[in-house]
Amino acid sequence: MARKESAAVPVKDSKVMVIGGASLVGSATVEELLSRGATQVVIYDNLSFDGEANIAHLKGDPRVKVVQGDILKLHQLLAATEGLDGIVHLAAFMTLNFDRDPWGGIDVNIRGLQNVLEACRANRVKKLVFASSNAVYGYGHGVKGDLVEDTPFHAAGAPPAAILYGASKIMGEQLCRDAHRKHGQDYVVLRYSTVYGERQHYRAANALYIVETHDAIKRGERPKVIGDGSETKHFVYVGDLARANCMALEAPATDVAVNTSGPAPVTTLELVTLVAELTGRPDLKAELVQPDPTKVRLTSGGAFTIVHKAAKDAIGWEPQVDMREGLRRLLAWRDASLTNAG
Template sequence: MKILVTGAAGFIGMHVAKRLLARGDEVVGVDNLNDYYDVQLKQDRLEQLKPHDNFRFVKMDIADREAMAALFAKEKFQRVINLAAQPGVRYSLKNPHAYINSNIVGFTNVLEGCRHNNVEHLVYASSSSVYGANSNMPFSVHQNVDHPVSLYAATKKASELMAHTYSHLYNLPTTGLRFFTVYGPWGRPDMSPSLFTSAIVENRPIDVFNEGKMQRDFTYVDDIVEGVVRVLDRIATPDPEFDTNQPDPATSYAPYRLYNIGNHEPVQLMAFIETIEKAVGKTAVKNMLPMQAGDVVATYADVEDLKQAVGFEPKTPLASGIGKFVEWYKSYYK
């Protein structure tokens, strides 16, 4: 198939594009290569894709309305995977407009491109952050998520609502995937695995928020990729049992679906740090800090719907995934 992957120079985008190319799809990768973090890392990720004859890269911001419309009209993609976004909870406190531009305006341009060019299926990244103030664990896609605690989370919830509108109005099949704390080789330098590993290696203290009393559902990137590709191949359909008197947030009378992708085994932050310490072979100096605004205490994915739909659930053990990440980190950063 001919597939558009937005955010192709990103952590998850590169891995997804690589997997699609390996199975013989034609991939057009879009990214604006912004400087939210090290641009060299993004360019090095692209180098992993460029040897493939079926890969083409287009430097473009998805918030550029005219450029996106022209790209869709020219390429006539069969399917689209939208992984371009302004990520990060804490950064959304400092630069809210970046989230509106990418996650709202940019996503609108993706939806419009799909609508006007008969795209068969749009799969897009949502986030576990949409669960916000919910404390009923594990998080289920059947729960309402109306209490975000960061603008990042609010924009991801907005993406889900916008997708449903296009599924309803234009019969566009859309599937949203709520990712749970993704880690692995080529990971973002602003995320905890890279931050902790670099600090431990360089003998700097690591910041441990909420005194370490946090839990995260850490999900290895290969599991995320497997879920994304399987979902891409299963075009969203209307739910014949959808009840408008008791609407299910995860499905619809329209061709719309939502799934969690998480390891469904929450890990205490201190245990996560210990796993990195073992892989690196050094003990961290810990700087205990209070809870940060916009953060949540715990995440825990219910993935039963994903398992039922595509016959897959993430299950890479943390020690295995962290071992591969640290091995890549040492190799890449010398």
């Protein structure tokens, strides 16, 4: 992986846009940028999926500017990206959305990114951070062992929506490389593992293990585990990803793609058992059930670890929040949200 050591964009006193800034990762990234002294943070979002609620606490900050826009409309992006130092691009269809609307996902994830890159070129934005995914390694029984940046894509046995999502991220990474090769556009690709944390939603297939388990336990029901409970998931806390986004801007590295994963993987049985324990109901033992063929569920087919050593080398990042602490924060936020709603 080639790197040019001259692409640092210090966050302090800079102007940065977060595309998809009203999302789970986006809202946390805006908070992190502000804490690091950004002069202005532009939230560019179409404000769907409860986006307004995610950023309500940020709107009183004079450094925050909210632009309701669509990445498929280049003229909107061109106007919104004038005078920026950097962009963190998070907006995308995820697997469950791809399952419902594959053509929409292709448009947003591929054409949308191409529009972002064109806006960067036209307005001389110094650096782009692109949120990719460990989905670039694929799914199914070929995904096992250590997943590193040159691990090939595996598609056998995975549902179409999962393959379409992973392929869209592969294409997105290559569009970034192409822009760097042709126009000198500096960028860093971060391959997120499954994100969880405060302001968690129901649209990420793997994160459903957390929120659906919590919901079931709050109803006094036994949590369900699909399969035998041995399938591996590798989660990363949302605050750690917010740091990674900022560190990718500030690092001198460019033209590089790195994994950003949590400290350690967890099996689905370990995960639901931990949620039950943290919810105060360890007596509600997990019930093993067979997969529902009508629902998209991402399974690894074996134990794997998403190695994040290259992120330490390239941008100085490594995760800080382990699964127990991250889950404790998430569940406390969900409990507080339910209390406030009531």
